[in-house]
Amino acid sequence: MHALFTLKETTKYFVSKGGKVFCAFLDASKAFNKVLHCGLLVKLSNKNISLSFVQILRNWYRKLNASVLWNGMYGRIFPILCGVRQGGVLSPILFSIYVDDLIHRQSGCGVHVGSLFVGSIMYADDIALLSGSCRGLQKMLDICSNFGREWNIRFNPLKSQLLTIGGDNPPDCQLLLDNKPVQWCVRVKYLGIYLLAGKTVKIDLTVTKGKYYGYYNDWGGVYVLTSHCNFKTCVNVPHVKKTVIDFGGYIYRYTPRRYAPVFGVFSIVSGGKV
DSSP states (O other), rough: OOHHHHHHHHHHHHHHHOEEEEEEEEBTTTTGGGBHHHHHHHHHHTTTHHHHHHHHHHHTTTTTOOOOOEETOOOOOEEEOOOOOOEEEEEEEHHHHHHHHHHHHHHHTTTTEEEOOSSEEEEEEEEEEESSSSSHHHHHHHHHHHHHHHHHHOTTTTOOOOHHHHHHOOOOOOOEEEEEEOEOOOOEETTTTTEEOOOOOEEEEEHHHHHHHHHHHTSSSEEEEEESSEEEEEEEEOOOHHHHHTTTTGGTOOOHHHHHHHHHHHHHTTTOOO
């Protein structure tokens, strides 16, 4: 992912020069559901988006209604005034436009590589803040708190985490998010990957590998790998797609020879179609 690549290369750049990078990984509680429709339309207009497109979205969102079904009875119909649709093709783009101002506000506090600001990395509603000092990181957290109050996005300090790359976590540095302390951690989950605090960028793949091998064993039932890299079919109950197993396989540095047994299973179950 571009976000993980940016995070890894940015921290690597500063650590190689003898510096530290103080990171904050924020939890935006149900951020997609809290996008104010009126605020979104204003932001789209300010970015010179086609007026026709803005009017289409306005007409779409103003007609959204809902009601609660309970014990076979429908409640009163009420209008939906906020939120972009989960899984919608436009939703990530609209959300990015909605929070774009947040990145611009933080550009004076976070890290830069040359003239490029890379201190605020966002992937949908997953936000990572990078600063060269605890003081700068606190300013970025304050900006997030103020932005959240202004635009109806709540950053949860209890689920947010702090991490230091390039050295140990500072022992006497308490940072606040919305006037509540954020915990310093030695292991943080970001975009499905566990990052470890330390002198260099480290990734803990223990959990990821465990899930991978779990899917691997489930796929097509139970297979036994012999010393000759051949699979013997024990139980044939295919229910996991090949893409689930194949996704992320590059992490484990498999050579073509080591991939052969994996695709051998695919060939057995799919009748020769891999």
